[in-house]
Amino acid sequence: MQEFGELYQSADWKTEKHVPVIECPEQVKADEFFEVRASIGKEVAHPNTTEHHIRWIQLVFKPEGEKFAYQVGNFEFTAHGESVDGPDTGPVYTNHTVTAGMKLKKSGVLFATSFCNIHGLWENEKPIQVT
Secondary structure, X not given: OOOHHHHOEOOOOOOOOOOEEEEXXXXXXXXXXXXXXXXXXXXXXXXXXXXXXXXXXXXXXXXXXXXXXXXXXXXXXXXXXXXXXXXXXXXXXXXXXXXXXXXOOOOEEEEEEEEXXXXXXEEEEEEEEEO
C-alpha cells in the first residue's frame, strides 16, 4: 500500500514548473515577524487555465527536535478563466503566488506544498535558522 507522503513529487524549481518556490530569509530573529513568499513557476511558467492550473499552496513549519509540524497557512486559487461562455473566457484569473507574515521561536524547516489539477502534489522545503 502506498503511503500518502509518497504521492508528493519534488524537483529543482529552476527546471520544473510545478515545484513551489519559497522566498524568505535563511536566518531570522526570534519572535520578529518576517515575510514569506511562495509561488509556482518562477523560472518555468506554469499554465493558469481552466484545464490546467494550481489549486492551492500550503505552508507548514516543522521546528527542530519536535515531532509535529504546524500549519502556517493554506491558500486556495479559485479563478482560472472559467465562464458560462466556456473555458478560458472568464474575466478573472488568480495568480499562484502568496505572501504570508510569520514569526518563529525555534529554528526548523518551512515546507511548501502545492496541488496541480493535472500533475498532482508537489513539495519543497527551506531551513530557517532562528537567532
